[in-house]
Amino acid sequence: MRSQQIWRPARVIAAEEIAEDIRQITFAVDGFHGAFDPGSHTNIKVSIKGVPAIRTYTVVPSAAGTLAIAVKLHPNSRGGSAFIWQLQVGDRTEMTEPENRFELSWRAEHYLLIAGGIGITPIYGMAKALAARGRPLKLLYAARRRDAMAFASDLQSLLGERLATFAQDEGQTLNLQEAFADLPSDTEAYVCGPLALLDAAKAAWIASGRPISRFRYEVFGDSGLFPEESFTVSVQGLDLSVDVRPDQTMLEALEEAGVPMIHDCRRGECGLCAVKIVSATAPLDHRDVFFSEEERQHDPRICACVSRARGGQLVIDTGYVSESVSMRPMGDQLTHA
Ligand code: FES
Numbered sequence: 001m002r003s004q005q006i007w008r009p010a011r012v013i014a015a016e017e018i019a020e021d022i023r024q025i026t027f028a029v030d031g032f033h034g035a036f037d038p039g040s041h042t043n044i045k046v047s048i049k050g051v052p053a054i055r056t057y058t059v060v061p062s063a064a065g066t067l068a069i070a071v072k073l074h075p076n077s078r079g080g081s082a083f084i085w086q087l088q089v090g091d092r093t094e095m096t097e098p099e100n101r102f103e104l105s106w107r108a109e110h111y112l113l114i115a116g117g118i119g120i121t122p123i124y125g126m127a128k129a130l131a132a133r134g135r136p137l138k139l140l141y142a143a144r145r146r147d148a149m150a151f152a153s154d155l156q157s158l159l160g161e162r163l164a165t166f167a168q169d170e171g172q173t174l175n176l177q178e179a180f181a182d183l184p185s186d187t188e189a190y191v192c193g194p195l196a197l198l199d200a201a202k203a204a205w206i207a208s209g210r211p212i213s214r215f216r217y218e219v220f221g222d223s224g225l226f227p228e229e230s231f232t233v234s235v236q237g238l239d240l241s242v243d244v245r246p247d248q249t250m251l252e253a254l255e256e257a258g259v260p261m262i263h264d265c266r267r268g269e270c271g272l273c274a275v276k277i278v279s280a281t282a283p284l285d286h287r288d289v290f291f292s293e294e295e296r297q298h299d300p301r302i303c304a305c306v307s308r309a310r311g312g313q314l315v316i317d318t319g320y321v322s323e324s325v326s327m328r329p330m331g332d333q334l335t336h337a
Contacts (some may be wrong), residue, residue, distance in 0.1 A: 005096040008032055012091045019150040023085050026068040033065055038125030040098035048079030048247055055080035058121035059098050070150050072118040079247040102218040108188035111137040116193020123192055124151045131158055142166040142174040176204035191217040219289045226285050231309040236278050236317045251304040268306035275304050275316040282312030
């Protein structure tokens with residue numbers, strides 16, 4: 001189950017490295033003439049080791065009628081960023097029209113934007129939109145290396161002193177407690193970056209006494225604590241054991257095996273794909289933002305679209321009743337009676 005998507009043929013019209021390990025690809029998209037809100041994302045059909053897959057990326061500001069994405073070549077990539085990186089002008093794929101689950105509310109008087117690394121992609125569009133409408137904003141942009149800060153010079157020209165950058169290779173660190181201390185009370189924060197940044201920002205926001213309803217965030221689906229490893233999933237009630245490769249998610253592997261799965265965002269946000277962990281022989285790597293840290297301590301569920309295990313074997317309960325599921329031969333789809 002996914003939200004309604006309109007797939008359109010797309011052709012690469014520009015590809016360039018805009019920062020260290022970050023490549024921007026611009027597509028001409030057949031039949032797409034619309035605008036999109038900052039924070040929107042698109043789904044792209046990719047091929048990973050010859051196997052079709054879908055990956056989701058934020059769309060960054062680009063000329064009318066085009067869609068552009070900026071993608072970091074991730075050392076632990078499950079294959080999506082490697083596919084995007086090898087695209088050349090003239091190559092073709094399919095993309096969905098942009099959807100937005102990380103929207104600016106436009107209700108606040110003041111905005112604080114925080115980006116960690118490639119998390120700048122939705123924040124960049126937000127900064128441009130807020131600045132264009134004359135809304136008070138501040139952008140805090142942190143990255144491991146200054147050379148890896150995409151859009152930094154454009155943002156510097158646009159925002160001037162409203163932009164603060166923090167390059168770890170220059171010994172600069174973002175102090176979230178300080179950042180939140182003097183904010184006007186009607187400030188809304190928008191944060192995008194790795195899971196560790198989100199967790200720290202959320203904790204500091206709450207500690208500052210600000211309402212969590214004014215804290216909005218997005219996380220990378222592949223942002224985990226550990227590198228991807230293979231593991232095996234057995235589905236309780238089904239005589240089925242599925243290998244999950246490092247370059248695929250548990251949800252993808254279960255779908256490939258024909259296990260009926262409910263899902264929507266595939267980004268660890270909606271919780272629809274959550275499955276119950278019955279047993280695990282290895283530590284879990286929670287990569288969702290749906291469950292709070294406290295819930296993870298007590299709730300045996302895990303979001304199959306992003307979270308995984310550090311090797312070993314999981315036994316899961318998908319919530320389906322085995323008697324109502326029959327398997328067709330040769331790996332065809334399971335049917336739910
Ligand atoms: S599909 Fe939304 S959290 Fe997995």
